Amino acid sequence: MAQPAVVAQLEAALGRDSVLSNPSELTVYEYDGSDEALAGSHRPDVVVLPQTAQQVQQVVKIARAMGMPVTARGGGTGLAGGAIAVQGGILVALTKMDRILEINTRDRYALVEPGLINLDLSQTTSRDGYFFAPDPSSQRACTIGGNVANNSGGPHCLKYGVTVNHILGLEVVLPDGELLWVGGPSPDVPGVDLTGILVGSEGTLGIVTKAMVRLTRSPEATDVLLAAFPSIEAASSAVSAIIAAGVLPTALEMMDALTITAVESAYHAGYPRDAAAVLLIEIDGLLEVVAENTRLISVICEQQEATEVRVASTQEERDLLWLGRKAALGAMGRLAPNYYLQDTVVPRTKLPVTLQRVEEISKDYKLPVANVFHAGDGNLHPLILFDRHKPGDIERVLHAGTEMIHWCIEVGGAVSGEHGIGLEKKDFLPLVFTTEDLAAMAGLKLSFDPLQLFNPEKVFPSGFSCGEVSALRQQALAARLGIDFV
Amino acid sequence: MTAESEERLGNFFGRNIPDVNVIRSCVHCGFCLPSCPTYRLTKRERSSPRGRIWLMNQVSIGNLELLDPIFEEEMSLCLNCRACEAVCPSGVKYGEILEASRAQIEEHRETPVAEKAARGLAFNVLFSDMKRFRVASHALKLYQRSGVQSAVRKTKLLNVIGLGESEQMLPELSDRFTVPHGETIAALGEKRGHVALFTGCIMSTAYAGVHESTIRVLTRNGFDVTLTADQGCCGALHVHAGEPDGGRKLARANIEAFEKAGFDAIIVNAAGCGAALKEYGHLLKDDPSYADRATAFSSTVRDVVEFLGDAGLSATPGPLNWTVTYQEPCHLAHAQRVTKQPRALITAIPELTLIEMPESSLCCGSAGIYNLIQPDMSSALLTRKLDNALSTGAEAIVSANPGCMLQLAAGLRARGDRRPVIHLIELLDRAYAAAESAAEPESAAAD
Structure with missing residues (x-):
């Protein structure tokens, strides 16, 4: 519970309705979209719902004066615990700042507030023939502020790039309470790319209060193909063959048999239940180009043993196929009470061997693993299914997950593709970065936030902020995770 | 765990305990939030389906009292429109655990005497017997004139039959009751x-x-x-x-x-x-x-x-040169997932234009007796609904549920707007009447 004096100051600044301090209403801010294990163990002392950038500034200044941590939160759909107030303090829920302030189709940007829901932006601009390209699977619930914080991706990022490619400028409240504008409507602002630094910093450097986002012209034509394969290897080969043919689909997604089962029982999306894997492929562009590419991709899939290639002919069919893909994670509830999701990336050519390894790990630990992922850019999402009420399950899941991460890094990959590091993956960072890398990041963090009040204990490995990164730390981590540290 | 057993689940106890497996099936992904009318208006997590399930979870593990004011308030503030269920990837049966939580609260809270009497009158006397219900509906006019009205108004519960709130509605009642006799x-x-x-x-x-x-x-x-x-x-x-x-x-x-x-x-x-x-x-x-x-x-x-x-119309409706918009009843669109058929039937009428309103499936705030229990939220939702509906420029609002129709009609009257609110089946009926009058040009045109 926050001190009454803090609550009074916040209420004076924001109004009583925008300050929540009753423990019964704070409890609903103890989770985000991440795993059960992270939810419920950290409660903010007070939650504020500001409506202007000035109010955010006032909150930050009060927090600074009281030495209280500040954690920003959008839709609360994050998968790495980024919006959990680990040290308590003030949680800044930006959900009320959800307006579209300006749409400028001639300069192709929109100026929006951080609490705006991703899909609401695209739905609004679609009337003029534009959309906001980053489309995380949670796009109907996640916010633009959260997308900026996590540098979110999504199926269509294969062609269009991730969030950082679509942010022209940002208004942020810095840890000292000052308001700063970085970037702007014209491309290539000279000097240090501060926008690039802030995007993906997960609320550790500043709180976004306005975002100037790029609008992309809606394509003239869109085709969605569903190709079914008798094996995961065949589907993986098809992915490589499509890219090798010089075609760049908008999205290239793979789902395995277990995922198909979950999705079909939830949505009856029309995926073939007897396939070992399906590819969901979207092609967009000019009418003639789309027709030609669709034909080419169909031929490639058939050459790679596809048992069925179907082109969704209506918008309704396309939407249903995409619904199945986008809600696949949530649909896992149909197969098991809990899942543990990895977000590793591997070079595309390593996909077949990596999927084989995932299957071996699944067998070794006797844990079912469902695969649904962005095959086109090698971003895996193995979902380890388990029941946390079964003794020993959680330990086996953590070990299996660690082995998968270790494998992916070994073949030249990364610990996270698009979900952020947050609380959950921060201790894996030393596996990919050297001490010097991490020290450089720490230097950046400290130059923005010397008091370390913004989203503490996130992104950077535990104990890191005190400058204690060392080989010892890495060895300790390796020992804890049961890995032979090389 | 059966709902009838005298068991305890954290701070839930006695009968009608919510199913713990349903509560746990929420993976708090947050997909439900934008679908929830009370979340859209408040932007507060506690007023979202995910927040409410978390609160139920806290009661179920003993961290929150069953009669905690926040818990009671949220269980009441929910419209039970079930828009969240329709979008939930995990298939959480939200309506079930909400209704069980409400039953738990009703069973254990101290109900004020006047409210108890009103609830008893409404639930055990009026709605439990159709003969009594019809007598009461007839008698309501008398109530209004005899001064008992103010007492009735205080309990507010008589309004649920759609008669108490507005005098203009009463005359329509008189001779038009449907009394089923097996014919x-x-x-x-x-x-x-x-x-x-x-x-x-x-x-x-x-x-x-x-x-x-x-x-x-x-x-x-x-x-x-x-x-x-x-x-x-x-x-x-x-x-x-x-x-x-x-x-x-x-x-x-x-x-x-x-x-x-x-x-x-x-x-x-x-x-x-x-x-x-x-x-x-x-x-x-x-x-x-x-x-x-x-x-x-x-x-x-x-x-x-x-x-x-689903069956398809075997008789062809006549033309209606009308522009309408369709307001989806929550319990048709979300609870029953019936969304295509209404539009197919409306657009089967020749010359009629259907203009979709924004947020057609967002609750209008009627929600059974919700407009009586939570008047502020209900009225905010009604305003939003009417703004959306009228933005289409339609000449009539079509719906398919009495609660929505009463709510929308009351809202339009308050705005001094004379546009009709009609049931989809009445719309079809008018189209058939139009077909008949076209076939017999000498007879008087229906409407």
Whole structure:
């Protein structure tokens, strides 16, 4: 519970309705979209719902004066615990700042507030023939502020790039309470790319209060193909063959048999239940180009043993196929009470061997693993299914997950593709970065936030902020995770 | 864990404990938040489905008191519109655990004497017996003139029959009650089947005209229609208000009234009632002598819009040169997932234009007796709904549920807007009337 004096100051600044301090209403801010294990163990002392950038500034200044941590939160759909107030303090829920302030189709940007829901932006601009390209699977619930914080991706990022490619400028409240504008409507602002630094910093450097986002012209034509394969290897080969043919689909997604089962029982999306894997492929562009590419991709899939290639002919069919893909994670509830999701990336050519390894790990630990992922850019999402009420399950899941991460890094990959590091993956960072890398990041963090009040204990490995990164730390981590540290 | 057992789940105890497995099936992904009307208006996590399930979870593990004011308030503030269920990837049966939580609160809280009396009057006296209900509906006019009105107004619960709030509505009541006596109205033309009409409480008094339209449209499309005797209120209001026992009593009576005849379908034209009737299987799952019969009963229930949309119209409607917009009843779109058939039927009418309103499936704030219990939230939602509906420039709002229709009509009247709110089946009925008058040009045109 926050001190009454803090609550009074916040209420004076924001109004009583925008300050929540009753423990019964704070409890609903103890989770985000991440795993059960992270939810419920950290409660903010007070939650504020500001409506202007000035109010955010006032909150930050009060927090600074009281030495209280500040954690920003959008839709609360994050998968790495980024919006959990680990040290308590003030949680800044930006959900009320959800307006579209300006749409400028001639300069192709929109100026929006951080609490705006991703899909609401695209739905609004679609009337003029534009959309906001980053489309995380949670796009109907996640916010633009959260997308900026996590540098979110999504199926269509294969062609269009991730969030950082679509942010022209940002208004942020810095840890000292000052308001700063970085970037702007014209491309290539000279000097240090501060926008690039802030995007993906997960609320550790500043709180976004306005975002100037790029609008992309809606394509003239869109085709969605569903190709079914008798094996995961065949589907993986098809992915490589499509890219090798010089075609760049908008999205290239793979789902395995277990995922198909979950999705079909939830949505009856029309995926073939007897396939070992399906590819969901979207092609967009000019009418003639789309027709030609669709034909080419169909031929490639058939050459790679596809048992069925179907082109969704209506918008309704396309939407249903995409619904199945986008809600696949949530649909896992149909197969098991809990899942543990990895977000590793591997070079595309390593996909077949990596999927084989995932299957071996699944067998070794006797844990079912469902695969649904962005095959086109090698971003895996193995979902380890388990029941946390079964003794020993959680330990086996953590070990299996660690082995998968270790494998992916070994073949030249990364610990996270698009979900952020947050609380959950921060201790894996030393596996990919050297001490010097991490020290450089720490230097950046400290130059923005010397008091370390913004989203503490996130992104950077535990104990890191005190400058204690060392080989010892890495060895300790390796020992804890049961890995032979090389 | 059965709902009937005298058990304890954290701070839930006694009867009607929410199913812990349903509570746990929420993976807090947050996909439900934008679908929730109360979250959209407040942007507070506690007023979202995910937040409410988390609060239930906290009660279930003993971290939160059952009668914690925040918990009570949120269980009441929820509209039970079930928009969240329709978008939930994990298939969380939210309505079930909400209704169980409300029943728990009702069972354990100290109910003020006046409220207890009002609830008793409404749930045990009025809605439990259709004869009494009709007498009370007639008598309401007297209530208003005799000074008892202010007492009734205080309890607010009489308003649920759609009569208390606005004087203008009362005259329509007089001679138009539907009283089912077991009679069958024969199909016109080639017979396609035999259905029963569920007449309900409010529909049979305040909206008896909709029943007349339903019978005309069904017979015109080749269905014999029986008005089954001894049927009553569906019990939805009881179940939603945390009075499941009253709901079960009504459910058993309805099952007995309908089960023997073997109709092709039991047709209902109130979305809220339809959703409740389709859930009798769950409501009576712990009653060994009724569980299977309830499931069988539920499987034959169809909303009239769903039924006609699926069966297809065998008679061609006449033209209506009209522009309408469609307001989706929550319990049709979300609880029953019927969204295509209404639009197919509306657009089957020649010359009629359907203009979709923004947020068609966002609750209008009526939600059973919600507009009486949570007037502020209800009125904010009504304002949003009417703004959306009127932005289309439509000449009429079409819906398919009495609660929505009362709410929208009251809202339009308050704005001084004379546009009609009509049931989809009335719209079809008018189109058939138009077809008839076109066939017989000398007869007076209907409307």
